[in-house]
Amino acid sequence: MTLVRPARPDELPALVEHPGDPERNAATRAYLTQLLDSACTRPEWCLVAAEDDGRLTGSVVLWTLPGHEVPLAVVLFEAPEHSPETASALLDAAAAKAGELGAKELEHVVDSPAQAPQFQRNPERRGELLRDAGFEVARDGRRFGFRTPAASGETGETGELPADDPRLAFRSLAELGPEPFVAVLAELLADTADARLAADVRQHGARRAAELLFEETAGLKHEPEWWELGYDADGTVAVISLPAENPGFPVIGFVGVAPAHRGKGYATSVVIRGTRVLVAAGAREIRGDCDAANVAMAKAFERAGYVNFADRLEFARAL
Structure with missing residues (x-):
């Protein structure tokens, strides 16, 4: 008989160990240690499936942003196929x-090919298990990575980062305050190609969805000077850039081009700007993602020197 229970202290941070897979075991132990240390999870949020003989055959860990008390997602979901x-x-x-x-909702992401530290092998079967448990696909995404020549890893390598677009003049959150940023986000979300953000607009309206996006992104580590609006020569806002750091990597966060300024190559320009900000702050490896339907943004990442290293299905279950 299988019993699901909180992991005991002596079972943390290893949880399920895979014989003959030391790379996976070491990476997931380090990942869970990081989550516990950063308060992205708690010991009581780490659940395991145990057999009568005490052997652990599965696990699932609740995850949230640092400083938050309500779980947002599940990670380290392991179960026998x-x-x-x-x-x-x-x-x-x-x-x-x-x-x-x-x-009110739980998310789980499935990367293909499998990525450290969760090593979600056999993503098709994982998707079946999630659907059977009431999860639905909320977004079909693409993951992009950038790393400087001094960095190590497998997400691609670039040479010299391109210069900022001279057509754009940037002003920061520290200078402008939140309202102009939320207003631009509301304009962008009104016709977004991102399935998850479009669902938020349908549920809340563009303005409230923009406020929620701003608040959620603000939960990531960032400096007010990092967040910027880029102005075209005509004085109107052309782009928005919200780079940040999540508990694993620096991330582009959110970038967008105002509808009136699309078709000018500004999508690439704003990705480059966010990348330059993070590199100046010490980042050596940066992640970004976009909806598979947002072809223009995918091309912008590639033109800015990013490599599409994985696809990502985002699942969600209403509670």
Whole structure:
């Protein structure tokens, strides 16, 4: 009989160990240690599936942004591929715990090919288990990576970063305050190609969805000087750039081009600007992503020196 329960202290941070897979085991241990240290999770949020003999056969960990008390997603979801019952029990237990803590929805992302530190091998089967447990695909995304020549890793390497676009004059959040940023976001979200953001607009309206996006992104580590609006020569806002750092990597966060200024190559310009800001702050490897339907943004990442290193399905389950 399989029992789902909180992991004991002696089971943290290893959780499920895979024999003969030391790379995976070391990476996931380090990842969970980081999540615990940064308060992205708590020991009581780490659930395991245990057999009668005490052997651990599955796990799921609730995740949130540092400083938040309500879980947003599940990570380190492990279950035997031949046991949908174990997978469902783990996800149901995580959903119940998250609901008790005030969550209205839980997310889980599946990367292909499998990426450290979660090593989500056999993504097709993982997707089946998630759907069986009430999760639906909320977004089909593409992941991009940039790293400087001094960095190590496997997400691509670039030479000299291109210069800023001389057509744009940038002003920061520190100078302008939040309102102009939220107003630009509301304009952009009104016709966004991002499935997840479009769903937020349908639910909340463009203005409220913009406020929520601003608040969510502001939950990531950043400096007010990093966040900028770029102005065209005619004095109107052309681009928005919100680079930040999540608990794993510096990220482009959110970038966008105002409708009146599309078709000018500004999408690439704003990705370059966010990248330059993060590199100046010490970043050596940067991540970014976009919806698969947003072809223009995918091309902008590539033109800015990024490499598409994985696809990402974002799943969500309403609670």
